[in-house]
Amino acid sequence: MSGILNSSIGRKFAMALSALFLMVFILQHFAINILSVFSPEAFNEASHFMGTFWAVQYLLQPVLILGVIFHFVMGFVLEIKNNNARKVSYAKNNGSANSTWMSRNMIWSGGFILVFIVIHMIDFWVHEMNVKYVAGDMTGLIDPTDPNSGFRYYEELVVKFEPIWRVALYCVGFVFLSLHLLHGFGSAFQSIGANNKYTKALKGVSKVYSIGIPAGFIFIALFHHFTGTH
Amino acid sequence: MNLTLKIWRQKGANDKGKMVDYQISDVSPDMSFLEMLDVLNTQLIEKGDEPVAFDHDCREGICGSCSLYINGEAHGPDRLVTTCQLHMRKFKDGDTIYIEPWRAKAFPVIKDLIVDRSSFDRIQHAGGFISVNTSGNTQDANSIPIEKANADAAFDAATCIGCGACVASCKNSSAMLFVSAKVSQFALLPQGQVEATDRVMNMVNQMDAEGFGNCTNTGACEVECPKGISLENIARMNREYLKASFKG
Numbered sequence: 001m002s003g004i005l006n007s008s009i010g011r012k013f014a015m016a017l018s019a020l021f022l023m024v025f026i027l028q029h030f031a032i033n034i035l036s037v038f039s040p041e042a043f044n045e046a047s048h049f050m051g052t053f054w055a056v057q058y059l060l061q062p063v064l065i066l067g068v069i070f071h072f073v074m075g076f077v078l079e080i081k082n083n084n085a086r087k088v089s090y091a092k093n094n095g096s097a098n099s100t101w102m103s104r105n106m107i108w109s110g111g112f113i114l115v116f117i118v119i120h121m122i123d124f125w126v127h128e129m130n131v132k133y134v135a136g137d138m139t140g141l142i143d144p145t146d147p148n149s150g151f152r153y154y155e156e157l158v159v160k161f162e163p164i165w166r167v168a169l170y171c172v173g174f175v176f177l178s179l180h181l182l183h184g185f186g187s188a189f190q191s192i193g194a195n196n197k198y199t200k201a202l203k204g205v206s207k208v209y210s211i212g213i214p215a216g217f218i219f220i221a222l223f224h225h226f227t228g229t230h
Numbered sequence: 231m232n233l234t235l236k237i238w239r240q241k242g243a244n245d246k247g248k249m250v251d252y253q254i255s256d257v258s259p260d261m262s263f264l265e266m267l268d269v270l271n272t273q274l275i276e277k278g279d280e281p282v283a284f285d286h287d288c289r290e291g292i293c294g295s296c297s298l299y300i301n302g303e304a305h306g307p308d309r310l311v312t313t314c315q316l317h318m319r320k321f322k323d324g325d326t327i328y329i330e331p332w333r334a335k336a337f338p339v340i341k342d343l344i345v346d347r348s349s350f351d352r353i354q355h356a357g358g359f360i361s362v363n364t365s366g367n368t369q370d371a372n373s374i375p376i377e378k379a380n381a382d383a384a385f386d387a388a389t390c391i392g393c394g395a396c397v398a399s400c401k402n403s404s405a406m407l408f409v410s411a412k413v414s415q416f417a418l419l420p421q422g423q424v425e426a427t428d429r430v431m432n433m434v435n436q437m438d439a440e441g442f443g444n445c446t447n448t449g450a451c452e453v454e455c456p457k458g459i460s461l462e463n464i465a466r467m468n469r470e471y472l473k474a475s476f477k478g
Contacts, residue, residue, distance in 0.1 A: 004475050007434060007435065007438055007471070008404075008406070008434065008437065008438050008442075009434055009467070009468055009471045010471075010475070011444060012444060012468065013468065078444050078446070081443065082402035082403070082404075082443040082444055082446070084335065084441075085334060085335050085336070085402055085403035085404070085443030086334055086335060086402075086403045086443070087335050088333055089333065090299060090302065090330055090333055091236065091328055091330060092236075092301060092302040092328035092330070094301060094302030094303050095302075095401065095450070097302070097303050097307070097453070098303065098399060098449070098450040098453035098454050099401075099448040099449055099450040099453070100448070103447065103448035103449065104448055106446065183448075186447070187446065187447040190447045190461065190465055190468075191447065191468060193465045193466070193468040193469035193472065194465065195462045195464075195465030195466075196462075196465075
């Protein structure tokens with residue numbers, strides 16, 4: 001096992017594992033967010049659980065942050081290494097004749113997703129950390145002194161999606177996520193060596209996931225923008 | 231057919247090189263691409279100019295020598311053919327055709343359109359063989375039963391002619407389709423099992439040492455491969471490599 005990350009296949013494998021982990025996270029994130037459309041109470045309960053349960057906060061959250069950082073850093077490292085493997089470019093290169101735009105531009109879709117994640121973290125995660133760990137309010141209540149004030153999560157979500165510029169920004173972010181996943185989903189399985197009789201079926205699942213989940217996130221943003229009561 | 235050719239000219243490995251325009255007339259649609267270049271070279275020689283250097287040997291799609299990047303694609307716009315099997319009927323009268331050498335750090339240009347592909351040889355030397363004594367005591371081929379599906383897949387992998395179109399087409403200059411074909415043709419057969427661990431480790435290590443890029447699964451190599459080598463071979467090589475890594 002020594003030095004596996006120094007080999008091209010080892011790096012591919014590590015990149016794929018982090019991608020699969022992040023795809024599971026996105027699915028879980030979507031499952032909780034979609035609750036906000038159907039049941040604000042269920043969304044509040046789920047958000048409070050995720051925001052206060054020790055295993056999520058102190059185990060899964062750091063692993064997720066490390067996974068995101070690893071995926072991006074490794075992505076940029078691989079891009080630099082791959083660019084170095086061809087010192088002179090072709091005068092004419094017809095890439096679209098043999099590969100998809102998504103597969104050739106993962107660094108660009110990934111770069112835009114990184115920008116989106118930073119904005120998203122500032123919007124929600126930094127606020128959460130301030131409330132819980134700086135102000136020390138772990139109640140999750142709108143008014144921490146009033147137990148009957150109800151959870152704050154749904155209210156905060158709706159307020160965030162009031163400005164149309166933020167909704168538009170999030171929609172663009174999810175379009176890039178979709179483009180990234182349209183290649184990345186199948187690519188991750190190929191990298192871990194899973195190219196077999198199930199690959200055709202997996203391509204179908206890949207399309208459903210890669211278009212369905214980002215489209216679902218866009219729907220949630222638009223839903224709260226147009227139905228928000230604030 | 232009258233054509234404008236934009237050809238990469240480079241006097242030697244240390245020359246900077248540049249694209250040079252040539253006009254060529256009376257090209258028959260039935261000519262192969264290499265025959266068209268032969269005609270151009272004849273014209274250049276008659277004018278006292280240096281002919282264009284390009285690789286070729288068997289001219290029947292088997293040796294893997296011809297290696298031109300034509301109009302932005304390895305071996306040109308046709309599928310499952312080498313450049314010697316590409317015919318001028320694939321082009322139209324008045325077309326401008328770009329002709330360039332394979333581009334990869336691991337395939338340095340020797341002259342004009344000829345590149346040094348000895349990096350592939352060194353990868354093969356690192357493990358693309360089985361250590362069987364064949365001098366006089368060769369077993370009958372049918373004495374070891376092999377499942378038909380595996381025999382077919384091994385044969386398909388073995389049809390790789392090592393032309394380097396996979397590297398040329400890959401945006402990362404990755405050699406994984408070539409190496410995976412060479413790993414797969416033995417990994418699928420019982421004769422290849424004895425050295426399976428060392429083979430994949432040594433060949434992948436040599437591939438990395440030669441400066442090829444990392445595969446990002448764009449699939450361009452599979453599309454441009456004149457022998458239709460499948461991406462399944464890369465997945466198999468990944469599995470073999472991981473298995474070998476855990477064995478240590």
